[in-house]
Amino acid sequence: MTTDSVPTAGETVPTVEELEAQERRLVLDRFTHEDAWALGSLLVGLARERRAPVAVDIHRAGQQLFHAALPGSTPDNDAWIARKRRVVERYGSASYLVGARFRAKGTTFEDSSRLDPDTYAAHGGSFPLTVEGAGVIGAVTVSGLPQVADHRLVVEALEAFLNR
Numbered sequence: 001m002t003t004d005s006v007p008t009a010g011e012t013v014p015t016v017e018e019l020e021a022q023e024r025r026l027v028l029d030r031f032t033h034e035d036a037w038a039l040g041s042l043l044v045g046l047a048r049e050r051r052a053p054v055a056v057d058i059h060r061a062g063q064q065l066f067h068a069a070l071p072g073s074t075p076d077n078d079a080w081i082a083r084k085r086r087v088v089e090r091y092g093s094a095s096y097l098v099g100a101r102f103r104a105k106g107t108t109f110e111d112s113s114r115l116d117p118d119t120y121a122a123h124g125g126s127f128p129l130t131v132e133g134a135g136v137i138g139a140v141t142v143s144g145l146p147q148v149a150d151h152r153l154v155v156e157a158l159e160a161f162l163n164r
Contacts, residue, residue: 013148016104019097026158027130031137033065035161039140040066043157047142052153054144057081060129060137073144080143083121088128088139090115095141096124096151125150127158 014022028035036058043056053072058065069077084095087109091098099122102109109115109122124147129138140158142150 014096014100014151016097016100019094019100022155023094023097023128023130026127026155026162027132028162029132031060031129031131036060036065038164039157039161040068042161043140043142043153044068044070046153046157046160052145054142054150054153055081057085057141058129059085059139059141065138070144077143080121080123080125081141083117083119084123084126084143085139085141086120087122088126088136088141090120092128092136094124094128094151095122095126096147098122099124123147123150124152125154127151127154 040056040058046052047054047056047070051072053070055067055069055073055077057067057078087095087098099109102112102122105112109120110117113120113122125143125145126139126141128136129140131137140154142153144150145153
């Protein structure tokens with residue numbers, strides 16, 4: 001299944017307000033190489049428990065600090081990761097939130113952003129790594145599930161990481 005899949009019947013989709021609240025809540029006091037390893041390993045553990053066919057990526061300041069491709073993931077997942085991460089880097093917000101803001105205006109990211117859809121994807125799964133006092137310093141990204149599930153997996157991992 002691709003990351004641009006629509007939510008399944010009965011699945012609730014987070015509102016723009018809920019997505020913005022997640023970003024305000026999920027702020028780190030620091031983010032080191034060791035933190036990248038811990039967060040990435042946490043994400044991989046959650047994905048393995050669920051047998052989720054995902055790839056996981058963490059970038060900070062243009063450097064890849066963590067990457068894992070689980071069974072069932074494909075090279076396409078790496079391409080989706082790059083496209084979703086570029087949205088976070090450009091807008092400073094979660095890729096799903098960026099897409100949701102366009103949808104809330106009655107349009108789509110693809111139709112209105114004026115950005116190349118082969119380079120940018122405002123689909124769920126990439127979340128900004130925001131450090132208190134520094135702002136957005138990177139992104140943590142998952143690809144392989146429907147976009148809402150990719151987004152939720154990243155949020156769940158960040159919540160657990162912050163509460164450890």
